[in-house]
Amino acid sequence: MGSVLVLGGTGEGRRLAGLLESVEGLRTVSSLAGRVAQPALPVGEVRVGGFGGVRGLVSWLVEEGIGMVVDATHPFAAGMSASAAEAAREAGVPLVVLRRAGWTEREGDVWHWVGSVGEAARVLPSVGRRAFLTTGRQSIGEFAGVDGVWFLARSVDPPAGAVPGELRVVLDRGPFEVEDELRLMRDNAIDVLVTKDSGGPMTSAKLDAARRLGIPVVIVRRPPVPPGVPCVGTAEEAAAWVLERTSARDV
Known part of the structure; x- marks a missing residue:
């Protein structure tokens, strides 16, 4: 039936790999970028690391006989x-x-939408002084030049490079419960949450906690999907897309 490459690293990518693993005759390869020291691995065949740019990926697709690609990377990749x-x-x-749906504002939310992490850093001092930063360790450095703000940052691995002068780092991996997020925000006197519109239920507890505490949120809009590329919202829809093409090729 051929081969499919799943560019993963997300919960949706792992779920898709699980759905496709049971399809007889279909080879599913999940690719992880390797930016996390101990990533959660999907079932089946896995490769870790980059391809060497576009040319490297083209060569790999041809050499491996890949017939389909599912981009199940993070919405901000x-x-x-x-x-x-x-x-x-x-x-x-x-x-x-494959992109999970983004978040939508609910009653009681006070959201400040921005176009980039850099813009979030610029507007942050006008919104709060004790920030809970959940934009990922690779973007912590963008807040290094922000004065007058104390930061609580959470990431899976420690940040590298420049960091804000007043920073506490919590190393943890979700999903997180609302009560845990409430406790963390209260214990650190957080008055503003900074996050990305990653979407999905696994990381929404911090938004629920911010709403209950009346804390404003600086939220970064997600980048658009590449033009001309179809998009689905669930692993089940992505699996159906793969199976439609394997069936068509077998006819």
Whole structure:
């Protein structure tokens, strides 16, 4: 039936790998970027590390006989998504993006939407002075030049490079419960939450806690899906997309 590459690293990617693992005759390869020291691994065949840019990915797709690609990377992995779209076009391989739905404001929310992490850093001092930073360890450095704000940052691995002068780091991996988020925010006197519109239920507890505490949220809009690439919202829809193409090729 052929082979499919799942560009993963997300819960949706792991779920998709599990759904496809049971399809007889279909080879499923999940690829992880390798940016986390101990990633949660999907079932089945897994490769870790980059491809060496677009050209490297094109070569790998051809050499491995990959017939389809599912981009199930993080909604903010814009560079990887753009490279995947370009490589799929060059290799003549169909591609679909798997993106969970973003968050929507609810009654009681006080959200300040921004276009980038850099913009979040610029507006932050006007919103609060004790910030809970949940934008990922790779973006912590963008807040290094922010004065007058104390930071609580949470990430899976420790940050590297420049960091804010007043910073406490909590190393933890979700999902998190609302009561735990409430306790963390209260214990650290948090008065503003900074996050990305990652979407999904696994990371929404912090938003629920902020709403209950009346804490404003600085939230970064997600980048758009590459133009011309179809997009589905669930692992089940992505699995159906794969199976439709394997069935069509077998006819």
